[in-house]
Amino acid sequence: MTNAPALACAGIRASYGPVQVLFDAGLTVQQGEMVALLGPNGVGKSTLLKVISGLLKPDDGSVHLGGVDVTTMSTRKRVGHGLCQVVGQATFPSLSVTENLAMHGYTSGSRRWTKEAVEAALAVFPRLHARRDQPAANLSGGERQMLALAKSIVVEPKVLVIDEFSLGLAPVVVGGLMELVRRLNERGSAVLLVEQSVNVALSLVDRVYMMEKGEIIAEETASDLAADPERVRALMLGGHVAVGS
Template identity: 60%
Template sequence: MDSEALRVTGLSGGYGAVQVIFGIDLTVRRGETVALCGPNGVGKSTLVRMISGLSRPSSGTVLLGGRDVTSVPGAKRVRMGLTTVIGQQAFGSLSVRDNLRMHTYPVPRHHERPDTAVDGALAVFPRLRARADQPASTLSGGERQMLVLAKTLIQRPDVLLIDEFSLGLAPVVVGGLLELIRRLAAAGVATLLIEQSVNVAMSVADRMLFMEHGTIIAEHTPAELRESPDLARRLVLGGHAQ
């Protein structure tokens, strides 16, 4: 966990003339899980889009494994080891298996056959394996979240970005998905987790960052926040506690 997998320095930008984030600095080391928390509308998802290459910042840099990828298109960042999970997105008309097969295009960097990669991902999620030939549109919310996380097992990222992780899912489903994140961290994957629930974030993160008005206002460990519940409550609601 000594080497940086992701470094963001002075990242600013937004949409057209509307600036959303202002001078963001953060790092995530290999094997580390960092949670980014804060109320809606503070710029968390915009930051994810800029790190993943879906939006271009007006200033600042994004480094993956020490390589500057600020101007690199999003698709190429995937081939360089960055995977992004946003919500429960899936191709509803395709089967579960075909959805996973769609994500095998970066796999040649690992020299693994697509069908082997898909079978390996399904083996981790028995519920998905039982529904492998069903359209993704027939899955429950928890199963769709399993599906989009299963692609990370295929792409084998060095850096994983997850946005809207636990939204609308039952606690038992969230618990199983958190265990997968822990397994990925144990394998050396660096994870930046965007999470509305501070309790969910505290259960898996090594460090927690809090955003307000497009900037990071605080950094704490889960242990520190457990010792000060009032501080955690103020931070997640947008209160700039000192």
């Protein structure tokens, strides 16, 4: 199992009621790799994340974590297999920074959670360490995003899924968060990033999947896409550009 991809999903079909949203969608994230899933709004990116996290049962297809088939497993069990998803600036506003970190360890069901794990998370985020006793409601948007990322350190995920971490944040804050994501990756977490900012994604990840109308239409290295802005523009505007064109 050690040589298996950190995350692999294939042939995913998913619907909301009678409306099919995903059509044979699939992607792979290797151990230690950072991958982005890009595409215009409304093409099914968040739906695919729900399937990966176990929040939406697919009509067909499979999801594997580290070679283990988790397609029919609950979200809680997927966490036990190393999956952690960061959604926006999700925090408990009335709890302190330290309490938020401890709560994440508790709700994840991780037996690895200890005071030392919380301290390790705070050590990676000096700004949070300085505000560790303050309620999350008092943090800035960037600091709340840091806290959402810091919570992942407590459970030491094998696969970290991040949904729109740069949304609504100033460029200088985003730059700092990008460095923190790199550090999380260096600590051993494979990363799947869904991101509206193409520039952020291409400067951070190794490979990119492009999605359109519920299908994966292209798979490229980030360096190749960065060198072809016209292709990126066409893909993000919903224009199906053939691979290799």
